[in-house]
Amino acid sequence: MYWTYTIFIVAIIYTLLPAYLANMAPVFAMRLNWLPELNKPIDGGFKIYDKEILGQGKTWRGLIVGIIVAIIISSLQAALQAVGWLDSVRLLDYLSINFLAFGFLAGLGALGGDIVKSFIKRRVNIASGNAWPIFDQLDFVLGFFFLTWSLVAWTENIFWTAIILTLAGHPLSNMLGYYLKIKKVWW
Ligand code: CTP
Ligand code: MG
Numbered sequence: 001m002y003w004t005y006t007i008f009i010v011a012i013i014y015t016l017l018p019a020y021l022a023n024m025a026p027v028f029a030m031r032l033n034w035l036p037e038l039n040k041p042i043d044g045g046f047k048i049y050d051k052e053i054l055g056q057g058k059t060w061r062g063l064i065v066g067i068i069v070a071i072i073i074s075s076l077q078a079a080l081q082a083v084g085w086l087d088s089v090r091l092l093d094y095l096s097i098n099f100l101a102f103g104f105l106a107g108l109g110a111l112g113g114d115i116v117k118s119f120i121k122r123r124v125n126i127a128s129g130n131a132w133p134i135f136d137q138l139d140f141v142l143g144f145f146f147l148t149w150s151l152v153a154w155t156e157n158i159f160w161t162a163i164i165l166t167l168a169g170h171p172l173s174n175m176l177g178y179y180l181k182i183k184k185v186w187w
Contacts, residue, residue: 011089012161017077018070018106019144023114024177025069026062031182035061042115054118055128063111070107074099091158097151105147113143129185137170138163 013020029035038061043053078094080086094102117139118128126132141162145154177183 007088009161009165011091012158012165014077014086014089015091015158016141016144016162016166018073018103019110019140021073022066022070022107022110023140024173025065026059026111027177027182029061029065034065038064051122051125052128053122054115055122057128058115058118063108063115066111067104067107070110071100071103074103074106092152102148102151105151106144109143109145109147110140111143112147113139113141116143131185134167137167141166 030039033039039059040061041054041056042058042060042063043055046053074094077090077092078099081090081094092102117132117135121132121135122128145159145162148154174183175186178186
């Protein structure tokens, strides 16, 4: 029984890996200064009513690197399925859904969710880089489900377990990132 739950939790993490790693990619890209020519704010530095549209933290580099990482991960997941590895934690049939489209939508959803969140954050007067609990944590998961819904008939069980796991796992991964000096702030 417990083993079944454990497998289900690992399976959900495995399924969301394209989104999780896409969400982490912009910070690595920033720290390692990948593709410096893409390090430009998506909002072009423009403001609405004296407030940044998105802020300096949302760059083309983050968006593009996130999408590329998600496509790489979904392709690896399809390859692992082709050779029959990790069958017990696989919830999706990567070889039947278009895994490239899935990776693209996962990355675009994750980073798009983050961008939409920053847009709202600026409107409610929270400065770029300041915390907005819960929304900062769930933005990319909601974006991921929203865009991949066209390819996968997600169940409520998968959706809510993913939400809870993300909320629980986020503080841990952030503190790890902060400790490893990948992130500047612990949230
Ligand atoms: N990042 C990026 N492009 C993106 C998303 C993130 O370059 N589309 C990089 C930025 O360097 C950003 C960092 O990843 O500072 C952390 O991302 P996040 O926490 O989402 O951004 P914040 O700077 O906290 O901005 P906001 O308040 O708008 O969430
Ligand atoms: Mg932030």
